[in-house]
Amino acid sequence: MVRFLRPCVEDETLEEVVAYDGVLSASAKKTRAPARVELIKRRGKYVLFRSDAGQWSVIHPRMSGRLAWGRVDATDHVRMLWRFSGGELRLVDQRRLGTVVVHEGAEPNLRLGPEALDELDWLPRAVAQSRMPIKVWLMDQRKIAGIGNIYASEICFRAGVDPRRPARELSEEEVERLTKLIPTVLEEAIASQGTTLGDGRYRQPGGAPGSFTAQLAVYGREGAPCPVCGASLVRFVQSARSTFSCPRCQC
Numbered sequence: 001m002v003r004f005l006r007p008c009v010e011d012e013t014l015e016e017v018v019a020y021d022g023v024l025s026a027s028a029k030k031t032r033a034p035a036r037v038e039l040i041k042r043r044g045k046y047v048l049f050r051s052d053a054g055q056w057s058v059i060h061p062r063m064s065g066r067l068a069w070g071r072v073d074a075t076d077h078v079r080m081l082w083r084f085s086g087g088e089l090r091l092v093d094q095r096r097l098g099t100v101v102v103h104e105g106a107e108p109n110l111r112l113g114p115e116a117l118d119e120l121d122w123l124p125r126a127v128a129q130s131r132m133p134i135k136v137w138l139m140d141q142r143k144i145a146g147i148g149n150i151y152a153s154e155i156c157f158r159a160g161v162d163p164r165r166p167a168r169e170l171s172e173e174e175v176e177r178l179t180k181l182i183p184t185v186l187e188e189a190i191a192s193q194g195t196t197l198g199d200g201r202y203r204q205p206g207g208a209p210g211s212f213t214a215q216l217a218v219y220g221r222e223g224a225p226c227p228v229c230g231a232s233l234v235r236f237v238q239s240a241r242s243t244f245s246c247p248r249c250q251c
């Protein structure tokens, strides 16, 4: 999202902000405009932009939300609109789980762990100290920031690790595989512009679907054959989220 939006909003003038949802109206009112957007960045799963009015707008699309650049279908659920000199940015969010918060001054501390795409030499030690199931650990944004539900399942599959195993019980080799696979899977997904599932909710800001869907090995494939061994893939729930895995390849 941020790579797409950077050339659209950086150095552009934010002219107006409109909320179509009462929950977000305070953030819209608080945003000073006109103001020039100095930078847009990602931190974990948040999108942040800073304006020369000294404000940070912190957007979390969450599960059903997306940021759209340009016109959207009339049937889409637009909750907020940022009108720029060169175009329009919208938060489209059917389930209304997304958040927009405006901070004054310095970059806000979002209380997140280190970035999943940064150096991970700290990770084996942290994993060895936790009894959380490894997939739940990977999704805990305070431990490591930026891994979502789809990619946590895919990372565990490629590492050959049962997602339910307590983190600290993983062997050194298993942790080493996981550490290597975290950036590998995320970079592949980013290169494919993300994953658009059957509900079609997630799309690139320009409206095109993400194509990582075709590369999913386990996510959403309950009952289908494992691409490696052919066993029937299984689904179970961990921390209220669906996990998909192969009962044979992952132990």
Ligand SMILES: [Zn+2]
Pocket: 226, 227, 228, 229, 230, 231, 246, 247, 248, 249, 250
């Ligand atoms: Zn398998």
